[in-house]
Amino acid sequence: MPIQPSRNPSSSASETPVRGQRADARHNRARLLQAAREAYALNGADVPSSTIARRAGVGAATLYRHFPTRGSLIAAAFSEQLAECVAALDEALRDDDPGRGLWSVLTKVCRMQVEDRGFSAAFLEESPDDPDLHRERARAEAGLAQLVQRAKNTGQLRKDFDPSDVTLLLLANNGVVRQSPEVSLAASRRLLAYFLQSCRTTDGAPSLPQPAPLRLDDLYGPPHRTG
Amino acid sequence: MPIQPSRNPSSSASETPVRGQRADARHNRARLLQAAREAYALNGADVPSSTIARRAGVGAATLYRHFPTRGSLIAAAFSEQLAECVAALDEALRDDDPGRGLWSVLTKVCRMQVEDRGFSAAFLEESPDDPDLHRERARAEAGLAQLVQRAKNTGQLRKDFDPSDVTLLLLANNGVVRQSPEVSLAASRRLLAYFLQSCRTTDGAPSLPQPAPLRLDDLYGPPHRTG
DNA sequence: CCACAAATGGAAGAGGTCCTCCGCTTAGCG
DNA sequence: CGCTAAGCGGAGGACCTCTTCCATTTGTGG
Incomplete structure (x- = not known):
């Protein structure tokens, strides 16, 4: 069952000031x-x-x-940025060309990671544990899965692409972003270019190893804190 | 002028205990x-x-x-790990097949990043500012450049590959590594597979954007500290 | 075996962040 | 205009990490 584009993407409770305060x-x-x-x-x-x-x-x-x-x-x-992501995804889902939609989402989100270091923190590193955030992440996950499937159907995306590879890209891109703004931008663009190129269907290409179980909503604090 | 494989790769001063102490x-x-x-x-x-x-x-x-x-x-x-990297690189430089050598170095280093979170810290995040470290990084940089050039010459590596793309991969892989060990391993493998696939020569492939000026020895502290 | 310098460990000072308490200020209503 | 409670700011306590100091212990050459 296809996801409906959300009607009011910026309705995150955190953003809306409480009524009745001074x-x-x-x-x-x-x-x-x-x-x-x-x-x-x-x-x-x-x-x-x-x-x-x-x-x-x-x-x-x-x-x-x-x-x-x-x-x-x-x-x-970051509820504003979250809304921006959701909007980008909704737009991509409305696009007739699923491949173009997917590339556009990935490009946009990578760029947001470059331009706002806090963005990554909010979505990948820290764990705000906000109910809105969880809900929106789950929604995003579902929307992405759908977009990925459509792009496979049109033959624009390799068959062994996994939705978790989007998370993989986000994590990888986040690793590249901790440089000066100019360097980060160039690095991110180049990383994305490498990634997208492999994502396109290439029938003769060797198959990929097992996808990593990376769900957006499972990513937590800096790392896996032990000890 | 080709780099000579170093004769005693683990001679880092930091590792050798000072003589004459109790x-x-x-x-x-x-x-x-x-x-x-x-x-x-x-x-x-x-x-x-x-x-x-x-x-x-x-x-x-x-x-x-x-x-x-x-x-x-x-x-x-981490001078031990550093020695391991240098050894891997030296071995790759000795390999008759530069492509195989390069893949092997990249695979090995990515794996080291997964298996030892401190490794990345030592080489990418923190800035120990140790003279040995600087020297070895410079050596590694030069050796890699040479290996990359050879792999281009044999047609195993796309012509617009840049040595800085190795750093790019290391940074990206580092971003992927902050999960549980099993997940990190799977994620790293998959990222590497995507990357390597794009690196192989594909004549019809679209060209990449400008390489990012990422030299191993320029990477500093968490990030670009402003403010 | 001894004397002495090398080496040690724990205490404590300095610096920084998180978060709370509490007396004062001020918006907003009648 | 004046009352009241919501809201405010800054001081300060709890905690943590880095680093230094110094009285005490211990290895070692003679």
Whole structure:
């Protein structure tokens, strides 16, 4: 059963200010979100909360009142980007040409990873554990699977491509992104080019090893913390 | 001018204990190195020094006397792996089939990244700033360039492959590695398969975008620290 | 076996982040 | 305009890591 493009992609609860709070509180909340986005974009999400509070021109307590946990701030700060991803995916699903749709999604998301280091943190590294985020990730996963299947059907995508390979690309691209902006952009483009080229159907090509069980919603904290 | 395979690949000064120190000091040094390697292998190099000292069964001061800076410990702990890389490269340079040599180096290094999270830290993320390390990285860079050129000459490697693409692969693979060991292994294998497939000469293939200026010796700290 | 310097370990200072408490300010309603 | 509670900021406690200091232990050459 095909997924319906979502009607209002930016309805994430985290983004919508709570009704009935005082005007100054609403204002401060907005300033905090903006400060967080700016700070995260630069070097990822490992920024002291105090820095974000200072940039927003509010005290630490205000930050913690609005966003009790680290994850809630991250989730709220990136619900906009999440919406952008969902929109890109919806658009791709509407495209008559599934191959073009898939390339376009991959290109867009890779570019977002380059342009905003916090984006990767929000979706791959940190684990905000926000219900909205989980739901949207699951939706994205399903939409991607559908898009992948269609692209296989049209013969634009190799048959042994696995939806988890999208996650694989995102992780790989994330690894490439920790350089200066210009270098990151060039590196990401080149990585994507290599990847896409192998993804296209090449009948004589050797088959790939087993796909890795990478589901977006399983990716957690920096790594697999043991010890 | 072709590079000569190095005669004694494991002569890194960091590995060789200083002559003339007391037997217990030499012993503790060895215990520290082993503890560091074990701790780093698990989750990368962001392990508190105190943990390493405790695991080695020595006090914190002892650690700092032997390895005054974080970088010196990391560099010393991974000089063995570095030697392994250099050996793999030397072996590849001796191989009659440059393509096979190159694939083998890439496969080996990717696998090392999977099996030892500290390895990546030592070579890509942290900046131990050890003279030995710099020298060996430069040597590796040169050897790789040579191997790449040979593989192009035999027609096994696409003409627009750039030596920096090896670094690109290492970074990408590093991004894929932060999962459980089994998942990481599968993911890394699959990524490598995708990459290698595009690297093989395919005359009709679309050309790649500009290579990214990624030299092993330019990669620094987590990222491009601004702010 | 002894004396002495090398080497050690634990304590403690410095620095940084997370988060909470609490007295003060101010928006918003009547 | 004035009351009230929502909201605020900064101080400070808990925790963690890095690094140094120093009294004590221990290997070793004579």
